[in-house]
Amino acid sequence: MATQNLFLLPGDGIGTEIMAEVQKLIDWLNANGKTDFATDTGLVGGCAYDKHGAAISEEDMAKALKADAVIFGAVGGPKWDNVPYEVRPEAGLLRLRKDLGLFANLRPAICYPALADASSLKRELVEGLDILIVRELTGGVYFGEPKEITDLGNGQKRAVDTQVYETYEIDRIARVAFDLAGTRSKKVHMADKKNVMKSGVLWSEVVASVAKDFPAIKYEHILADNAAMQLVRNPKQFDVMVTDNLFGDILSDAAAMLTGSLGMLPSASLGAPDAATGKRKALYEPVHGSAPDIAGKGIANPIAMIASFAMALRYSFNMIELADKLEAAIAGVLADGLRTGDIAQDGKKTVGTEEMGAAILAKL
């Protein structure tokens, strides 16, 4: 078994605590000969700013670029609310996405059966919910130029952001979505605002043309505002939804919250396959944030972080069986009645971060 390099970036807030549970898992897997991971740990976000004056240091960027996969916690917190824009915590994450070319962000919104009642939606609307949002992650308004604030004098300023997409960027993310739909319920929705945005017009054109290459997949266009409505009204009508960076940010968060399982949801961000090796650069991170309010208390839910590691096993290392087992272990401890504070339930046992991590490891 060749050694695989994992670069861990716990980040801020609860990041360190939940990453510690992943580290324990890795140690156990290595010790039992299931894997041969070499791990290194870096700083990103507010903690990197405190140490290096940047949201990620050049040294850590170089390590991320060399790693077989990056495992990312969460960044940000009130402490860094007023640092300069260029070095704010999020800038570290955005640079990783951009410099690693992680254009495909997979955000599963699934409803863990044990948690269906935690959803704000009626049980029958979310039970069995399984949506995959495929979000474009290196283009659009997140990175387009100009992106600036100009002082016009007289107390007036002018702020500009630019949404830019080229055909190839839309084409490649659409293909990821259709490929994945082929392994699922064979349905793709694409959400844009083609009725007001030229980028939407191009998205519609390109995705409709990609759809022709996948005759077995049902394809439907949906306006982004209607998508937000339909997610609330009847989320189970969706299988795979592909969309741009900004709509993906909002729609995937809404979808995640619908499930009632927000603290449980992982995500994967993948690059293009390397021409020589076929390997994709990849970063795995929980959908939730750094939760500064509960950081350091040992009560954060480590499941989304562990599930993100399971996605790494699946997508970066092709360890399908191990990923399946790890995901089953998560579902298992939930079925056994263990809960962290965020998903506490009457009649279930509330445990801390370490206890939850240990229970999943034991189950495995």
Add this chain to the structure above:
Amino acid sequence: MATQNLFLLPGDGIGTEIMAEVQKLIDWLNANGKTDFATDTGLVGGCAYDKHGAAISEEDMAKALKADAVIFGAVGGPKWDNVPYEVRPEAGLLRLRKDLGLFANLRPAICYPALADASSLKRELVEGLDILIVRELTGGVYFGEPKEITDLGNGQKRAVDTQVYETYEIDRIARVAFDLAGTRSKKVHMADKKNVMKSGVLWSEVVASVAKDFPAIKYEHILADNAAMQLVRNPKQFDVMVTDNLFGDILSDAAAMLTGSLGMLPSASLGAPDAATGKRKALYEPVHGSAPDIAGKGIANPIAMIASFAMALRYSFNMIELADKLEAAIAGVLADGLRTGDIAQDGKKTVGTEEMGAAILAKL
């Protein structure tokens, strides 16, 4: 009583049917000496394109500019899916908003008590819900330039949309939100993506400074993705939410759908007070669309359209008492158990568009 001019633009799909119920109301109010409205009717959207080759004719634009208020139905339908971008149905609505300077879009998301069970959310989360989304309507990515698609050759195109905001545009919409919050629960949230967008940075700066002029109002910033989540998780935490054109489009639709009362929700779009007369230009329209699938069947729900007319009475003509009565009449027929097909309920009577309109008029 001075004659007031209403310009009616029913538009496409169910627009004509639901506007007919408003016309009956106006006729009755005039006949009974409660109002002195003069009405004129024009074309907008697909029907205007069919007749004039434009989404609204210059003649109708001139009438809209002269009217005391525009009452707007809905535009669009599959018939016009492939007309040129510049003359698509939505272009008529966007031109009205821009040329009339209707920068303040008020979208109440209220849950009619009789309909709380129609929400996909659990009853206790939406019962009594009353959010007002204040959406900026004449700026941002809807109108910023450049907005274009360039052919790069080699089968590649490049699409660009531009999000632009100047200080004064943010300042004036923020003041509308804080003023309105003063008449409600005294809480304003502002949603942006200041962690990735420079326009968000400017919004945050300007709205925080406006907030200082309203010490009695509680002000909180929220990221737009988190706003989408929180709307789903616990919508009742919100009172007034002010946001930009694009986020407002998506968040207001999500909020509307949460209530279970989508077919019931009106909106008002207001301009700046005229320097001489103090009057604001205004357009009133239902939140729902043209519903081409049920058009012409006489089954559309006219309530959102009638409630939009009630908003016109309130905001354009200061007929507060009459507006209150009309809104009470709507709540009354619902309490009596009348429903249109979209909100049909076991044990309640399902009626058509005309019957619903007549019942509201009778109640009045």
